[in-house]
Amino acid sequence: MTSLKKKTVSGLKWSAIERIATQGIQLVVMLILGRMLGPEAFGLIGMLVIFIAIAQIFVDSGFGNALIRKQDRDEKDFSTVFYCNIAVSITCYLLIYFGAPYVSDFYNEPELTSLLRVLGINIIINAISLVQRTKLTIDMDFKKLTKSSLISVFISTLVAFSFAFCGFGVWALIAQRLSSVFSNAILIQILVPWRPKKRFSKSSFDELFGFSSKLLLTSLIDTIYKNIYQIIIGKLFSSVQVGFFAQAKTLSNTPAMTITSIIQRVTYPMLSQMQNDTEKLDAAYLLTLRLSAAVIFPLMIGLALISEPLINVVLGQEWSESVPLMIILCIGYMLYPIHAINLNLLQVKGRSDLLLKIEIVKKIIITLILIITIRYGVKAICIGMLAQSYISLLINTYYTGKLSSLSLFKQVRSLAPIWLVCIAIGSFNYFLSLTLSNDVYKILVMLTSSLVLYILYIRICQKDLYENLLNSIVK
Structure with missing residues (x-):
């Protein structure tokens, strides 16, 4: 080694x-x-x-x-x-x-x-x-x-x-x-x-x-x-409304930002050392994207699933207004590591000027969305945040594709199967939860069922990811 x-x-x-x-x-x-x-x-x-x-x-x-x-x-x-x-x-x-x-x-x-x-x-x-x-x-x-x-x-x-x-x-x-x-x-x-x-x-x-x-x-x-x-x-x-929003945001973005931070802190100095080997750099980044999605996507869907029973059990009914906000934000923050890794590539390439340009374009879009949603309340603001997350993916990957082989099509083709399976498993477990009344049982049953089904999918349909994740955990 x-x-x-x-x-x-x-x-x-x-x-x-x-x-x-x-x-x-x-x-x-x-x-x-x-x-x-x-x-x-x-x-x-x-x-x-x-x-x-x-x-x-x-x-x-x-x-x-x-x-x-x-x-x-x-x-x-x-x-x-x-x-x-x-x-x-x-x-x-x-x-x-x-x-x-x-x-x-x-x-x-x-x-x-x-x-x-x-x-x-x-x-x-x-x-x-x-x-x-x-x-x-x-x-x-x-x-x-x-x-x-x-x-x-x-x-x-x-x-x-x-x-x-x-x-x-x-x-x-x-x-x-x-x-x-x-x-x-x-x-x-x-x-x-x-x-x-x-x-x-x-x-x-x-x-x-x-x-x-x-x-x-x-x-x-x-x-x-x-x-x-x-x-x-x-x-x-x-x-009080800020409190509801802040708690929903913290619960939904902490997993995404934690995993992303782990990946960025280690891969940025490592990949900076291979910045002159384009082929090797692109391969390492694509694998990083897939591994990140394999962890974050199911985690965020699972968190959205258990948001209501989780808040009821841990925080109490006083915080119930945070539930719909948390569900919406979880779906939006699914893409957070994908955004971060794409932008990380621009830093490694030394294109901090492009980073600034991208942020200006995205913030103009966010401003327009915010102007539209603000009159309809906090929930509408959260829906706007979800929409801008998916729009941002299109913008980030456009510029990444200019500097590498990691085009939008290539990234979507690699990540779409994981995204679709997570949505399907989440939908199945949502309807399963409707048959349960106890909040603790809902959390246990939904998490267990989701985990088993997802591991089976990764093991059968994404063997290389399964082996990489298993090896990373063992090491």
Whole structure:
């Protein structure tokens, strides 16, 4: 086994452990806190997420991906990025601190001023360890990232529950996020005791920013549009409606984003090293697409199937309005890893300019869909999100086909059988669930039946995928 292959296998294993374990724990914690705190607390946090997310985009500025892609990176590059991260993070926090009252006025929620000012501290803390995390990603040393993430998740869970039990309400969610970022930053410093050894270099900045600037704009546009729904719902409806939407979105996109994040974190540095071998690169990407679909498609259909009994059992009837939203979003997020992998290819090819162009086109379409659906309520907004997901696939694959052999037709031909079988199995189990009345029985029967039928299909009709998935799990 080659050194690169060993690193990839090890990286995939530890990245999978880290993402699945941390996201799984956080999801369970969110469900428990959701039952304890109610929709309004989550709605208030949902109104603030976009401001922290945008600030984080500016702090990173795409430098992390630029460092990973650059083959001759040196200490001068790392030091320059570190100074940029710190300077931008302080600037962003000051803007958030003094802008917090205006956010409160916009939503007509006075409590948001203090919440945003405290939550914004995360931006500075996170910036301190960005370079160390990038270095670990370059080395594919996901074992250390896993250790720091798991420990910080356990610490933040204890803090959140302590605040919730003591009756601090929404501040339990703020405490959870702060303690998670703070403990993770300390652990990363211990595991990777790096300090900048060079001065800021303008030449290094210019070279890295030449690539990362497009990623910055792309990520900024994408982040705004990913979170714009909470802003609109919070402004036009209420914090409770934001809570319903935010919980449905979290439950539906966590599996898709977790699996995608595992794949991207490992394959991006690996595939960047084979960027000059077109045939090998295209074959690796097509296999990655098929493996991703083989995992994500059934997972999202299964989650949509059990959404009603799951929310009834775990969150309670208070959250019932989240059920239809979650079903719609699950079907939309099925395609999330396919979008991400297609766009990842453009990064590997060094076409950050195309990424920016694609995001602008897609966001114009999203804006038009949002204008049409917003007058009909939150459910219509979710249907619009589903529609734009499938439209985005057409746009992403068009440009991917220009730079590789992975055309829209080739991708659809490879993925359609899995998609159709998942829909068929899901439909069968939906009608099966109508014969059951107990929510726990519904969850167990639908998941068991879906899993058995799907494994049989993969084993008989997609033998190469079955063997690859089995080997990956065993390894």
